[in-house]
Amino acid sequence: MSNPLGTDTATGRQSQGTPGVGGAATAAAPASPRAAARRRGRAKMRLEIALLSGPAILMFLAFVIFPVALAAYYGFYRWHGYGAPTDWVGLNNYKLILKDPAFQQVLWHNGWILVLSLVIQGPLAIILALLLNQKIRGRSIIRILIFVPYVISEVIVGTGWSLMLQSNGAVNDLLAHIGLGSLQAEWLSSPKLALWTLMGIISWKYIGFAVILMLAGLQSIPDELFEAAAIDGASYWQMQRRITLPLLGPTIRIWAFLSIIGSLQLFDLVFIIWGPYVSSTAGTSTMAIYMVAQGRNAGNYGYGSAIAVVMFLISLIVALLYQRFVLRRDLQGAVTEGDK
Amino acid sequence: MSATTADSFTSSSTEPTAPTGRRDRRDKPQKWGNPFTYFIALLFIGVCIAPVLYIVIGGFRTNSQISTSPAGLPHPWIVGNYISVLKNVTFWGEFANSVIVALASTIGTTILGLMVSFVLARYDFKLKGAMYSLFAAGLMFPLVIAITPLYIVVKDLGLVDSLLGVIIPQIAFGLPTTVIILVPFLRAIPNEIEEAAAIDGASRLGFFFRMVIPLSLPGVVTVGILGFIGSWNNYVLPLYILNSTANYTLPLGVQQFSTEYSVDTAKVLAFTSLAMLPALIFFAIFEKKIVGGLTGAVKG
Numbered sequence: 017m018s019n020p021l022g023t024d025t026a027t028g029r030q031s032q033g034t035p036g037v038g039g040a041a042t043a044a045a046p047a048s049p050r051a052a053a054r055r056r057g058r059a060k061m062r063l064e065i066a067l068l069s070g071p072a073i074l075m076f077l078a079f080v081i082f083p084v085a086l087a088a089y090y091g092f093y094r095w096h097g098y099g100a101p102t103d104w105v106g107l108n109n110y111k112l113i114l115k116d117p118a119f120q121q122v123l124w125h126n127g128w129i130l131v132l133s134l135v136i137q138g139p140l141a142i143i144l145a146l147l148l149n150q151k152i153r154g155r156s157i158i159r160i161l162i163f164v165p166y167v168i169s170e171v172i173v174g175t176g177w178s179l180m181l182q183s184n185g186a187v188n189d190l191l192a193h194i195g196l197g198s199l200q201a202e203w204l205s206s207p208k209l210a211l212w213t214l215m216g217i218i219s220w221k222y223i224g225f226a227v228i229l230m231l232a233g234l235q236s237i238p239d240e241l242f243e244a245a246a247i248d249g250a251s252y253w254q255m256q257r258r259i260t261l262p263l264l265g266p267t268i269r270i271w272a273f274l275s276i277i278g279s280l281q282l283f284d285l286v287f288i289i290w291g292p293y294v295s296s297t298a299g300t301s302t303m304a305i306y307m308v309a310q311g312r313n314a315g316n317y318g319y320g321s322a323i324a325v326v327m328f329l330i331s332l333i334v335a336l337l338y339q340r341f342v343l344r345r346d347l348q349g350a351v352t353e354g355d356k
Numbered sequence: 357m358s359a360t361t362a363d364s365f366t367s368s369s370t371e372p373t374a375p376t377g378r379r380d381r382r383d384k385p386q387k388w389g390n391p392f393t394y395f396i397a398l399l400f401i402g403v404c405i406a407p408v409l410y411i412v413i414g415g416f417r418t419n420s421q422i423s424t425s426p427a428g429l430p431h432p433w434i435v436g437n438y439i440s441v442l443k444n445v446t447f448w449g450e451f452a453n454s455v456i457v458a459l460a461s462t463i464g465t466t467i468l469g470l471m472v473s474f475v476l477a478r479y480d481f482k483l484k485g486a487m488y489s490l491f492a493a494g495l496m497f498p499l500v501i502a503i504t505p506l507y508i509v510v511k512d513l514g515l516v517d518s519l520l521g522v523i524i525p526q527i528a529f530g531l532p533t534t535v536i537i538l539v540p541f542l543r544a545i546p547n548e549i550e551e552a553a554a555i556d557g558a559s560r561l562g563f564f565f566r567m568v569i570p571l572s573l574p575g576v577v578t579v580g581i582l583g584f585i586g587s588w589n590n591y592v593l594p595l596y597i598l599n600s601t602a603n604y605t606l607p608l609g610v611q612q613f614s615t616e617y618s619v620d621t622a623k624v625l626a627f628t629s630l631a632m633l634p635a636l637i638f639f640a641i642f643e644k645k646i647v648g649g650l651t652g653a654v655k656g
Contacts, residue, residue, distance in 0.1 A: 064560060065475050069487065072472035072531055076494060079506065079528035084497050086505035147396050160643050161401045164408060167639040169589030171607040172632045175614050176411045179621060180426075186410055189426035224404060283500045284591050288611065304500045311504045312596070324501045 084328070090321035101318065109322035119323065122293075122306045125211065129302070130279035132215045134272055137226050140219075141271070142264070145230035146256060159231070162224040170221075174288030177217050178204060204289065210299035217285060222278075226271055233267030234260065269342050276338065280331050283308070303327050408632075415626030422621050437626035447627065449602060450609035454634075457519055457594075457605055458587040461526035465583050466576055468527065469534030474564055476535065477542035478550070488539070494532035499525075499592055507596045521597045522605070526587050534579045541575030542568060581642045588635050606631045 091109055093101035113119050148158060165173065180186040181203040188200040203213045237260065245255050283304035293301050293309030303323065311320025414422060415437050416430040441447050476488055499506070506525055507516075515521030545568065553563045569576075591607045598604055604612060610631050614624045 061479065061481075061560075065479055065481060068471040068564075069475040072468040072535075073487070073490075075468060075524070075528045076491065076531050079509065079525045080494050080497055080502065080531075081490075083502040083505035083509055086508070087502060090505065144396070144400055147393050150390065150393050152390075152393055152397065158397055158401060160640065162404050163639070163643070164636065165404055167585060167635055168408065168632050169591065169607055169635065171589075171591050171610050172411070172628050175610055175624070175628055176407055179414075179624070180407060180410060184423070184426060186414075186427040189428075193427060220403065220407070281498045281500055288591070307500075308503075312507075317504060320504055324504065328497070328501050 087321040087324045087328075090318050091325045093318040094316075095318035096315045103318075105318070109319050110326070112319065113322055113326055119303075119306060122301050122303050125300060126280055126282070126302050128211060129215065129218070129282060130276055133218060133222075133275050133279050136215060136219050137223050137275065138268065138272065141223055141226035141230050142261075142268070144223075144227050145234055146260065148227070149231060149234045159228065162227055164224070165221045166225045168221075170284035171288055173217065173221055174285050178289045181213060207299040210290070214286065214289075214300045217289070218282075221285070222275070226275075229267055229271050230264065233264045237263045273335070273338055273342075276334060277331055280334065281327065303330075411625050411632075412629045415622060415629050417622050417625075419620060419622050434622075437622045438630065440623065441626045441630055444627075446601070446609065446613075447630065450604050450606050451634075453519060453603060454588055454606040457522050457526065458584050460519075460523045461530060461587045462580050462583040464523065464527040465530035465534050466580050469531055469538055469579065470569070470572065470576065472531070473535050473538035473542050474568055477539045478545075478560075478568075488535075491532045491535040494529075495536070497529075499529055499590075503592055503596055506593075510597055516597060517599045517603055519598075519603060522590075522594050525593060525597075526590065530583050530586065533582065537579050537582075538572065538575050541572045545571050577642070581638070584638060585635055588638075 090101060092104060092106060094103040094105045094109070095101035148155065182188075183202055183205075187203065191197060191199050201209055203209055241259050241263075242255055245259060250258070281304060282302045286300050286302055286305055287308070290300050292313055293305045304327065307320050307323040307327065310316045310323060314320075410427075413430060416433045416435065417428075418434055421428065421430065472487075472491075476484060510516055510521045510525065513521070515524070549567060549571075550560075550563055553567055554560075558566065589607065590605075594605045594608050598608060601612065610628055613627045617623050617627075
């Protein structure tokens with residue numbers, strides 16, 4: 017997912033070269049038949065590369081790249097999953113997607129989830145990380161406990177929350193007990209509330225991860241900066257605004273990137289709590305839910321595959337734009353200010 | 357998805373350094389700080405933990421307790437639900453399936469990933485950049501997008517409804533993160549060690565088996581933990597591949613159980629708690645490694 021970063025560091029390193037590796041093998045060989053030895057060394061090296069990387073590459077091509085390519089191929093057919101696809105429809109599936117009101121609706125949901133995740137979790141995570149970064153006792157235990165929701169599987173989170181959020185579930189009961197009975201609601205079935213309920217569950221599950229990242233980012237800021245600022249008479253809030261936030265920038269931007277990609281591809285939680293796509297109760301359905309409904313449940317494999325391709329393209333475009341306009345600063349910073 | 361997010365974050369890691377030194381220094385408690393901070397911290401922990409505790413504690417109640425007071429505490433505490441789940445053959449079958457899938461795919465991903473990462477980190481050849489980009493791009497393909505064609509591929513191989521049909525794709529989809537975490541680890545091994553090994557007559561492969569594997573152990577452990585938890589929690593892949601209940605892994609089992617016993621809420625809660633226990637224990641044991649790995653990643 018953060019392939020933009022990964023790739024760039026890789027090429028960056030490559031330009032530095034891998035000194036010694038190729039050289040050591042040839043240097044060890046006797047001097048006179050150097051060319052022959054080098055050739056033999058080359059062949060041996062190729063064999064080693066093939067032996068070591070072959071299995072992983074084959075596996076990856078067969079079970080990751082090939083299925084994705086297959087989805088792109090099926091997307092050009094009207095196909096119901098029996099036999100080989102024969103009914104070539106060109107870009108028709110994609111034209112249908114653009115006009116499909118149900119797809120627009122699920123796309124809209126993904127958009128909301130994306131924006132709300134950033135807006136809710138981002139500031140909250142920064143504030144919590146700032147608070148928890150102070151010198152307090154029991155920090156390692158705090159860190160474990162806030163990470164727990166993230167480690168629990170989506171199925172368990174979904175099952176647990178749907179029991180608690182039933183109309184006669186624990187949440188409504190608790191509200192009644194603490195005198196907030198007027199806030200009781202149909203958390204899951206009310207079309208107006210469902211998306212917000214989903215956002216609540218998503219925030220609960222993923223905020224621990226965001227806080228841990230921010231904490232890690234905060235710890236990389238040198239203490240000396242704050243000491244110097246304190247000597248200059250800066251207040252706590254001035255320090256946070258002028259030192260912490262700018263230096264936390266790279267962490268925030270990477271977290272936001274992961275959150276965006278995750279929001280675009282959300283499936284498990286929604287599927288577990290609200291079940292398969294039903295047009296009348298589609299208050300929370302995402303693109304992935306609609307894709308599964310079209311592909312596996314309705315048997316429109318061609319159309320479902322086209323939706324998968326659209327999802328992939330949206331993620332790819334977002335990732336590229338984000339890399340181009342937001343993450344680039346960080347990459348430059350990594351190269352030019354890496355020594356500081 | 358969750359695990360991939362965790363993993364892929366680590367992918368931005370450049371030089372995974374052990375962050376413990378600084379943290380220890382800072383963690384040393386000097387004095388109790390601001391009470392407000394503790395208040396917020398406790399509140400936050402409460403919000404994070406309360407739903408989990410609700411599931412665990414709810415398993416100790418009876419259904420009539422739950423229906424009369426959904427948010428109450430057990431009175432009296434009942435262990436019957438837990439015992440009946442622990443005696444349930446289906447639970448243990450699903451537990452065993454989950455263990456098999458998680459172990460096999462973790463081992464598979466780690467071994468294949470280590471081999472290819474070694475090539476990417478220590479060999480010099482033309483297609484290296486392309487190979488690295490290929491795996492890095494793999495992070496952009498989450499399982500959900502490819503699931504339908506993947507199902508067709510698995511079906512053509514005759515592996516539908518078998519654990520192997522889950523394990524193999526799980527390994528393949530785990531490779532990108534593994535490669536991206538391990539390559540920097542392997543690159544960080546000093547060339548002098550390799551040269552010394554060469555002088556002592558070790559071939560590059562000998563060097564790989566005798567030196568690289570032990571030296572890259574911290575990275576391997578991080579990759580292994582992330583892989584195990586990711587596989588343990590995976591839902592979409594088993595959902596598509598496994599049909600018969602005898603082959604279900606725990607996530608499918610939890611869902612199946614909660615529909616089957618939808619009236620028996622207490623038992624569903626007990627089943628759910630027991631299903632999440634292994635991942636939680638695993639996490640608690642290795643927490644330092646995971647959080648430390650993330651910390652190292654951000655610092656790099």
